[in-house]
Amino acid sequence: MLHGRFDEGGRSESTDLSVSGIYQISKVLMASTRLEITLTNVVNILSSMLEMHHGAIVVLDDENEPVISTTAGVTPSPQSGGGRAIPQTIIDEIVATGAPVVIPDASKSELCQADLQTSASDGVIPGSFIGVPVKAERKILGTLSIVRLRGDATSFPHDEDVRFLTMVANLVGQTIWLHRTRGVDGRQLPEEQGRREKFPDSERNDNGGRLPAKIDWIVGESPAVKQVLAIVSAVAPTNTTVLLRGESGTGKEFFAQAIHELSRRRTKPFVKLNCAALPESVLESELFGHEKGAYTGAISQRAGRFELANGGTLLLDEIGEISPAFQAKLLRVLQEGELERVGGTRTLKVDVRLICATNKNLETAVANGEFRADLYYRINVVPIVLPPLRDRPGDIARLARVFLKRFNKENGRELAFAPSALDLVSQCRFPGNVRELENCIRRTATLAQSTTIVPSDFACRNSQCLSSLLWKGTDGSNDGPAIDEFSTRRAGASQGELSSKACDPNDSGCPATGARLTERERLIDAMEKSGWVQAKAARLLRLTPRQVGYALRRHQIEVKKF
Structure with missing residues (x-):
């Protein structure tokens, strides 16, 4: 099984392991690679998680014949049917029943004998066989199976393994279906594209309703x-x-x-x-x-x-x-x-x-x-x-125009961006993502002095951009802010330097003035001004005491005591 022990809180360690496995497999399945490579990576993850003799994913065509077979562990013998990952008889049973197949002792099963006789030469005697259907859209697309090691799973119930493998198979099924209907880069496959070209005016879903041609929002x-x-x-x-x-x-x-x-x-x-x-x-x-x-x-x-x-x-x-x-x-x-x-x-x-x-x-x-x-x-x-806005900088100017157009329509205005204004906004990193960009455009448009928005209309050019404090003090990640990571790792600046994207050129701490401060120097300066009281320094830096404590440890700054 995945694991059988419980931690001090009474939580099964198998829960942690299966969650970790599902997370890793989900990331692999999201990658834009060939289907064979993706499925091979999935089987390899299973092999690293489970004590198994070998594992396999078999993808079937419309005639239930294997078209893709990926394995990990011992390579199946040619006697199992032309080098099949698992015997065809087992595939047929899984497809016919649409249910898992569990064989407690694979070494004694006639279904598995041909597959295991020669592979046992490595001295490892296989234990139980577990196979589950890979489904999508109420159709069986293939099978996912593992052969456990003897002494690992044969003495335990297999419910937990079946449940875990079924969840993995569901994820795999959706990926196979995605690859069959669309290419990994989002383009339609030739057969699907041909159908659409043949019936351009009758694009309909199963209920007969026409699908929208564009997601314009x-x-x-x-x-x-x-x-x-x-x-x-x-x-x-x-x-x-x-x-x-x-x-x-x-x-x-x-x-x-x-x-x-x-x-x-x-x-x-x-x-x-x-x-x-x-x-x-x-x-x-x-x-x-x-x-x-x-x-x-x-x-x-x-x-x-x-x-x-x-x-x-x-x-x-x-x-x-x-x-x-x-x-x-x-x-x-x-x-x-x-x-x-x-x-x-x-x-x-x-x-x-x-x-x-x-x-x-x-x-x-x-x-x-x-x-x-x-x-x-x-x-x-x-x-x-969903990607953060900093990972799609080419879309910032496009979004800014859309938000300004919306503002004009709502307020009866006819504002437009100067090219230099779009250049400025495109350099921002927007830790608040699209929501923050829209707020920035609305604020700027509301306070603009003329019908053409120029760089000086933006708050960051007037020392009024509160978001710049986030750039100087957080990383914008979901795991909680850290004092220097956003302005270094994600802004592309050298380690420890402040981002130049959000500061006021009149500020002595702005890189444009040449008086560039490192994050460590900013932290020490704040601690000295606050008498080395972390709570006070946190208020100066617009951070939490926890964040300041983390930063002090990160930069190995010894806190002075008076």
Whole structure:
């Protein structure tokens, strides 16, 4: 099995290991590489995690014949059917039943004998065989299997292995389906492109509704955005649960709307809820609804967001912020597709396509016992990582024009950017991402002195850009700020130097003046001004005491005591 022990908190170590494995496999499956390479990497990860004799992923064609076979461990013998990764008889059984196949002792099974007789020459006697179907869109696309080492899994139940391998197989199935419908770079495969060229005016989904030709609310031509849109276009027609991940302000709600609009459910409601904005008691009522008199203030019956989204799509934003107690309630609804209103007894069936979004590191949350592993597996079917704005600098000017056009329309103005103004804004790194860029453009447009916006209209040229403090003091990452990483590692500056993107040229600390301070010098200066009191220094640097403490240790600065 994955592992059998429990830590001091009573949490199974297999949970941590399986979460780590799913996370690593998800990253591999998101890579833009040939399918054979991607699947080989997946099997190699499994081999590094599990004590197994060998593992294999077999991809089948429409006639259930293997077209791709990737293995790790002992190479199967030619006697197993032309060098197949696993015997065809087992493949046929998995395909026919659509269910896992478990053989407790593979060395005694006639199905596995041909595959294992010669491979046992390495002195390692195989144990149990576990194979699961690889599915997508209700179709079996292949198989995922492992052969355990004797003495490892044969004396234990196999439920945990089957559950883990099934989750991996689901991720693999979505990747295979994505590669079959679209190229790894987002371009349509020849057969799909030919179909669209043949029927250009009849592009329809399974319900007969015409698909929108353009997602005009998402602006971007950078490779990072195009890759995300390719995944969105591929996953949208399915009912697969999607997990949108990325920093705050990267536009998770807009991409969720794109998935809905490109799906078969687009004529049905698109309902959204920010889970972090409500306490647990209110959140339960908002999602599941309540009956009249269920609690004080419930003066009438009310349908919840799940009911309102029936037949459509439900976006649960900030999913990582819900409490463990409510996670259990949510998991039941996701598993059973049914719920009961607060204060009610009648069970209601719902058909909802779920999209979740978070800027939280869920893997760390699961490892710390803050987020249920079973809920993590349920929502992390197809993870989509949205790129921060600093990774798509070519889109900044394009987005700025869109936001200014929107401002003009709303306010009856006719403002325009001078080329130098667009050059300036394109150099900014915007730790608040697209949301911060829009706010910057609106503020600048509101206070502009003429119909042409010039560099001097921007707050950063007038020592009024509060975001510059973030650039000098945080890294903009999801793992918590650090005093020097954003301005060095991500701004491309030399280690320890301040970023020149956000400072006022009249400031003595601005690199443009030649009086460039290192982060270590800024930290020491703040500590000296505050009498070496970390809390006071933190206020001067606009950081938290924890961040200052981290920076002191990082730079090996000894705190003076008086």
